[in-house]
Amino acid sequence: MSGGAYRHLGYTATSLDGFVSARAMNWWSRIFGSLTPKPAARTAPPSLDPDIVYRESVYRDGRRQRLLPGGREVNLPPFTYNADGLATVHDASFLVDPRFREAYRRGASSGHRICPPEQLHIEWRVYLCCWAAAHAAKLPGDFVECGVSTGVVSLAVCRYVEFEKLGKTFWLFDTYGGIPAEQVTDAERPLALSKNQRHYFDSYALVQENFSAYPNVRPVRGKLPEALDGVDLGALAYLHIDMNIAYPEVEASRRLWERMTRGGVIIYDDYASPAHSEQKRALDGFAAELGVEILSLPTGQGLLLRP
16 A cells, blocks of 8 residues: 555545554554544534544554544554555554564565565555465465465465474465466456566566475466366365466365365465455355355455365
8 A cells, every 4th residue: 555645435534655663563552542532622524524523644653533513533552554455443463573574575575576575565464364274274285375476475474384394285376477368257257368568577487486395285377277287186175376366266165175184274365356356256155156255354355274
């Protein structure tokens, strides 16, 4: 989320570049005394739209203030996280956990072309995958990622759970060259072509190098779902799907569902993103066939557990 103003349902704010620092972590220990509205020093500005319930300002140092009709200002707790479409005042202490920080740093420095590593703020999304991997590490079954690029998420996961010490295989499926044009619908085409031009390149050799310290990680090059036919998969405990378009995500899910261990975790990276509504509709249809529901998450992801 870059700096700038936005307005939604009567909410206006100046956003932050990335998450707020650890300054916000101890806010709740001292916030209650400062939540009392200040005495009104002025009347509401004439320009205040009567249809807007309040205006809220977020400053780069983490301060937040709400301006109510009548001119009253209320101090609010700073965001503990404000990036990637998610802003919250709730606990985000994982951001300062050394184990997660090192895992995230490794994934962010994988050689992707999204942005400079220090500007990549998808921490909460990656944390969810690390949590899911830690859970799946205790279950029977291997790991699979469908849609790898340079390994931003899977490298972080491997570092977080020390995957080289697990008696499991991590299968990494990707074209390693972008989104296949022949699998894209007309509605998906503009974004898919844009991502192919901006983000994707022949990353297969880079991925092999990135995972060279993990003898139990197996990159597999090819289009999905066809690439699944070329490997001997067993039971699965963890499945991360991030292919940016509906067809391969649904077909890979369909083929891999019966391999998922009970309690196994499936994470769909784009499920709740408004830019990927085609995927959500298709995945919801797939889930309905199985009689299960995908949990929509504020990170933009979807979470599905194997009953």
